Amino acid sequence: MAEKHLSDRGMLQTMSRVKAPKATQEDALLVHSAYLVDTVGLMSDLGSGELGEGSYASPYLLENALIAVGGSMKAAEIVVSEEARHAFALIRPPGHHASVSTPMGLCYFNNIAVAVKHIMKRHGIKRVSILDFDAHHGNGTSEIFYTQPGVQYISLHEYDYENFGLGHYEEIGYGEGKGTNINIPLLEASPDVSYKTAIERVVRPVLESFKPEVIAVSAGYDPHYADPVGNMNVDSSTFWEFGHAVKEVVNALGAKGSFWVLEGGYNPLVLGPCIETSLQGLQGKRKEKLDDQVIREVEDELVDANNQVFDKVLETLAPFM
Numbered sequence: 001m002a003e004k005h006l007s008d009r010g011m012l013q014t015m016s017r018v019k020a021p022k023a024t025q026e027d028a029l030l031v032h033s034a035y036l037v038d039t040v041g042l043m044s045d046l047g048s049g050e051l052g053e054g055s056y057a058s059p060y061l062l063e064n065a066l067i068a069v070g071g072s073m074k075a076a077e078i079v080v081s082e083e084a085r086h087a088f089a090l091i092r093p094p095g096h097h098a099s100v101s102t103p104m105g106l107c108y109f110n111n112i113a114v115a116v117k118h119i120m121k122r123h124g125i126k127r128v129s130i131l132d133f134d135a136h137h138g139n140g141t142s143e144i145f146y147t148q149p150g151v152q153y154i155s156l157h158e159y160d161y162e163n164f165g166l167g168h169y170e171e172i173g174y175g176e177g178k179g180t181n182i183n184i185p186l187l188e189a190s191p192d193v194s195y196k197t198a199i200e201r202v203v204r205p206v207l208e209s210f211k212p213e214v215i216a217v218s219a220g221y222d223p224h225y226a227d228p229v230g231n232m233n234v235d236s237s238t239f240w241e242f243g244h245a246v247k248e249v250v251n252a253l254g255a256k257g258s259f260w261v262l263e264g265g266y267n268p269l270v271l272g273p274c275i276e277t278s279l280q281g282l283q284g285k286r287k288e289k290l291d292d293q294v295i296r297e298v299e300d301e302l303v304d305a306n307n308q309v310f311d312k313v314l315e316t317l318a319p320f321m
Contacts (some may be wrong), residue, residue, distance in 0.1 A: 003090065003228035005272025010280060016084065020071030020091055022125070026070060028109050030117040033101040040108050047162055054300065059084030065108040072111040075259040076119045079214060085250065086255040086282045088219075088275070094263040096218045112218050112261045113144045117259055121215065125256075126150055126209035132205065133158075133229035133242055134220020134263045137167030137183070141218065147177040152210045156198055158223075158231055159185030166246060169313045172320070181319025182206055184313055187305055188231045191298045194256045194306040195223070199245045203311050207249045215246055215258040221233045221265030221274040225296065226289075229266045235293045236277040237268065243281020255261060 006012050006041045028037045043049050050056050068091040074089035097105035112130060115246060119125045129152040130145070132138040137157040145151040153219070157167055173181035184198050207215065221239065222230035246258045256291035265271045280288060 001270040002272040002275055006276060006279075011276055015153070015301065018074060018078070020067050020089065021074055022063065023066045023073055025066070025115060027073065027118065028066070030121065031100065031110055031113045031314070032098070033092075036101050037099075041104065045120075050102040051108065053190065054105045055108060060200055062252065065093060067091065068095065068111050069114050069160065072115040072261045073118050075261065076115040076214070078121070079257040079259045080119050080123045080125060082256060084161060086247070086259070087257075088260040088279065089262060090275070091262055093096055094220070094222055095261070096132060096134060096141045096220070096263050097136070099140040099143045103149075104140070106179065106189060107140065110140045110144060112216050113141050115259070115261065116216055120150065125213050127212045127255075128152070128214050128216055129207055129314055130216045130218060131207070131242070131246065132218035132220065132263070133223065135222040135227070136220070136264065137185075137233050138218055139166050142166075142171070145179055146173055147175045149176040149180060151177075152180045152206070152212065153180065153201060154182045154184070154206060156184040156186060156203075158188055158190070159186070161185075161273065164313050167310065172316060177199070179317065184318060186232070187309075189233045189302060190223075190298070190306055191233045191296070191303065192235065192238045193298065194303055195234055197243050197307065198310060199241055202313055204245055204249060206317065206321065208252065211253055212255060214256050215250060216229055217242070217258055217260040217262045217276060219260045219275075220263035221271055222269050224265070224267065224274055224292070226270050226292065227265065227267045229264065233296060234298075235275045235291050237272045237287060239292050240277040240281040240287045240297060244287075245277040245281075247282050249271055262313035286294070290315075
């Protein structure tokens with residue numbers, strides 16, 4: 001439905017479209033253990049079963065997962081080869097929960113991590129920033145790059161401050177990678193204004209400080225208020241803000257560009273509009289008011305609490321900026 005929406009809105013007619021190629025198992029091994037790659041293949045052949053928490057096997061799983069990896073790699077290649085300034089991989093299954101050895105959360109291979117490793121190892125890219133705005137913390141991506149100074153990982157996600165878990169702002173990386181892992185843990189039901197403030201106060205400054213050659217975006221659209229899986233309170237206008245910010249940073253730094261990889265977003269009726277606004281922001285188009293952008297209640301206390309989180313995030317990162 002997302003592709004149909006983009007076509008109906010005339011978006012696809014302004015873009016070049018490329019079929020996602022199938023990656024090889026050797027490509028997946030750039031990030032993942034042989035055990036994970038082998039067992040995804042085995043469970044795919046069996047056609048059912050559970051590979052990890054919330055990750056289930058089905059027939060042709062391996063083929064579909066490798067196509068998702070291949071599409072992400074192709075998007076990255078298009079940008080580093082300067083065929084286009086920005087590229088979007090409209091693929092599934094998602095990937096940011098998959099760790100080196102463990103699938104989880106509907107993710108089997110970490111698509112964006114493989115694509116980043118690919119352009120760094122095979123195309124000579126030295127510095128990449130990954131921006132992840134999925135409603136859920138990208139634990140897999142965070143783990144994979146936690147010690148690597150050439151990859152900056154920025155995650156905006158819902159966080160439960162009463163029951164601490166992964167994704168806290170004090171997780172900043174380890175060893176040579178210290179200061180490159182940046183978590184922006186937002187409270188449940190965070191509104192558009194909190195995301196916009198996070199972009200202005202944290203995301204743009206840390207990107208500009210790191211000076212990446214390429215920005216990779218884990219584009220998860222489950223923060224939308226109508227998503228059945230996320231618990232946030234944003235509409236499609238927030239995703240225009242991300243697209244616009246990425247475009248502005250790329251231009252300001254003279255970076256090669258950005259590639260986007262689809263992560264979450266499980267309401268088919270709003271996924272298309274959310275992708276549309278992201279692309280409009282990237283293209284430098286004005287923010288358009290869509291049907292999902294309705295007035296909703298915003299709690300001032302929640303906004304204030306998120307502002308305090310941003311203060312803590314910046315205080316934690318200050319020695320590294």
